[in-house]
Amino acid sequence: MMLPLDSPGTDPDKIAFMMAESGEQVSFGQLEQRANQVARVLRECGVAPGEHVALLMNNSRRFLEACFGMDRAGVYYTTISTRLTAAEVAHIVADCGAKVLLISCDVACVDAQFLDQLPAQLQCFEVDLSLSDLPSWTQRVDQANDLPQDDPLQGLDMLYSSGTTGRPKGVKWPMQRQRAGGRTMLVNLLQPLFGYGPDCRYLSPAPLYHAAPLRHSMTVIKLGGMVMVMESFDAQRALALIQNHRLTHSQWVPTMFVRILKLPTKLREQFDVSTMKVAVHAAAPCPIEVKLRMMDWWGPILTEYYAGTENNGFCSITPQEWLLHQGSVGRATQGQLHICDEDGQELPAGESGLVYFSDGPTFSYHNDTERTAHTRNAQGWTTLGDIGRMDQDGYLYLLDRRDFMIISGGVNIYPQEAENILIGHPKVMDVAVVGVPNEDFGEEVRAVVQLVDPQDAGPALAQELIDYCRSHLASFKCPRSVDFDPQLPRHPTGKLYKKQLRDRYWLL
Template identity: 60%
Template sequence: MTEPTHPYQPRHQPQDKPAFVMCATGEAVTFAEIETRANQSAQLLRAQGVGIGDHIAIVMENRREFLELCFAADRCGVYYTTIGTHLTEEEIAFILGDCDARLVIASDRYLPLVQGAARASNCTLFRVGEGPQDVPDWAAAAAGMPRTPIADERQGLDMLYSSGTTGRPKGIKWPLPQDAPGGRTMLIDLLTELFGYAADTRYLSPAPLYHAAPLRHAMVTIKMGGTAYIMDRFDAKGALELIERHKVTHSQWVPTMFVRLLKLPEADRLAFDLGSMEMAVHAAAPCPHDIKRKMIDWWGPVIHEYYAGTENNGFTAITSAEWLIHPGSVGKAKLGHLHICDEAGVELPIGETGEVYFENGHQFSYHKDPAKTAACTNAQGWTTLGDIGHLDDEGYLYLTDRKSFVIISGGVNIYPQETENVLLSHPAVLDTAVIGVPNADFGEEVKAIVQLMPSVASSETLAQSLIDHCRQHLSPIKCPRSIDFKAQLPRSATGKLYKRRLREQYWNR
């Protein structure tokens, strides 16, 4: 086993400095405290028979124990799967069984949801917080364990599941490193070089830690000696207040958060000093051009964007200055080499639209699904996440939409994102989804589902006004033929839209 040449572990950081702060409660956890608790949890994992290469799962809201458990698994060669708290008992049971979790730790808030799932998958269950005595308390059990590192430390890895926006979640598995924990990793190298995470970083995470980007960026911040500020849930005005109070330097967002920030009253938006921000990164979903331009106008050239998946088979990034020259682009490749291919996996010329592939990206596989792994790989060995886009002659990537979201009406491909962007520019619209619904003559027709601003009431007149608004900016074929209003659209906490759920309501009638 090779020794790490660059130690990135809490034990190597200033021990009295906060490693992370839970913003809702103000609870700060120092590097000394996370080191002790991670060691004790690692000792308990070994005592429970969890060995190198085994899997555990975590089901809890953003709370102190979440990151401590991740750091414990990270140092004992364990795959750890963080499970979304919005899932049903059946979905949780599927993931526990699919990832072969030996053990699952759930918070008291979600314990009732996890108990049946743990029984169904024959998985040992621990709780964090209050709960029935027949479910052992992880904190109490860990408190009796040694505070020293385990004898057989090994670098662990997350094994996260896709959000399931286009189908059943898929476990994304990377080869387990052969190194002791605390060495340089691909993620540390990539994120520190691109976004400047360092010992003086104060990183604000407004999203759930069970998602890939919030978890990985928070852990890299801590490993670099910075401090992560963890919100329990996103609140637009509250996020601005936290940036001012903690002099936040780095933050991460999704476009729906930008929309909500921009739709705050002007007095609220301008009430806070945001001058400490050096880097505001956004990803996870396409950002409407006018939304991004308004954010750059407001926050300045600190807005950075990247495109990647949980798979990390490739990575693109773009700065504010680049984006203003190449509006709509998600940047150039920073990991892997970009190709645009047709449906047969054959590369297309520059400027033509097709499926986005990466060459020489990070190796991954879909857990227990070799067919899915093979389906996203072409004959050249390049891999795709199923997104559609094109390259310009300078190598900048422009995303059009997901392959599975394309509407085919009368043989014509319609990309919903363009229509969604136009609808979001209307002052009455807070959120929207555009999907294809059945049409007897054309196969599909365009429908928009709209969530209105809280002060706006739905009506047939407003629906027609929104359709007219689209017709002012788009060709008729791209405009919705009908609009439905909903109180809330089904989005994950990181802003990904569950279009599959919406489509099922119209196609399964």
């Protein structure tokens, strides 16, 4: 039995993961058998080591079972966002060169015309018996031999960026030909930082097709822990799961914290979350006030990190460190951190610029040498396009994405500053600050606000929000106008599709 890594004597009946809504449980013994079957089916389908497989699936037991099988078949596996259009999915499938695609038919873009947009040579399987014209993946795997292959090889994910600033990019790491079941770079990185191990009971509230939920969930299971997978995020349900299943670890994005804190105080405080030892959060910087409120409630257990799907570097910060460096996302724990100007030249501590890493893992963007080259400076250091500053002690403070910076009258404005203020207003559920056209200044600052109660929208509240922001921040950084939106276009992992919002004002 290859699972888990550090506990070879683990009881095969111990639960490896559980689905929150359906209640389905998969033991380590069952996962081992299913992974062997998946690996064998891929070989039968002619997928050789180093080739590609893709999944278009919502969170389910079959999702993780498939990934663990691919992880020992020596293939690249691409998990695709279920929020994409059929054309976007078709592009990713063609771009990664997938030989097999697994389809869950509860995905919105899957309809009668969907298959016509896919490459003709692609082998497609349905996971849940809804598309009668496709062979059943579940039946095919159920019938396969469940003994391990003689040469199980370590697979590797090749995930696509969320596309919040443009077309998704396939992030490709070099694949080392090694036997499956050993310690990987991710296991070695994440285990000591977050205390993952056989006693860990981990809550995964986000879509598994995204990098962090998938990688952390698989790492916890590989180390003998149990993962509770939410089919979809709900703030109250998440608190109930922590209480009822005595969960010890979890991973969040700041918007989830906001959703939890917006619950009525008496409701949220009735849940016992005392078993939670480590609450990891990432994907976007957390507003200071939000994090302080969470730690006042949960205690000093919030551990933050900064990294991208590319994993070219990694910063992390403990709750104790953060209280001394509020607003920081930590110091480099993988790679060496640098702040550089637009020409790639390093800047001194305290100055703002692009965040670069050196000496981190190597990556490239699949089939896109130009965009890969754009991430490198003359020294070979890599950047993901985030702007930040580093203090004298090496702690990084993120300011915003380079693509989202507003230039008004020649002055650089970072929207995140105003967003962090406005989200603290009791009537605001979500907010995005963007630059909109201005004849005199080129751009001006506008807030797009989703309210707790949409009926509060109106000129009076718009002015109240502007005044509220100006009471905390320099006026030139604050919105000059406010639009109300019933639902901001936010990825389930917490990332905002700000380009979509900005395009509303520029593509007229």
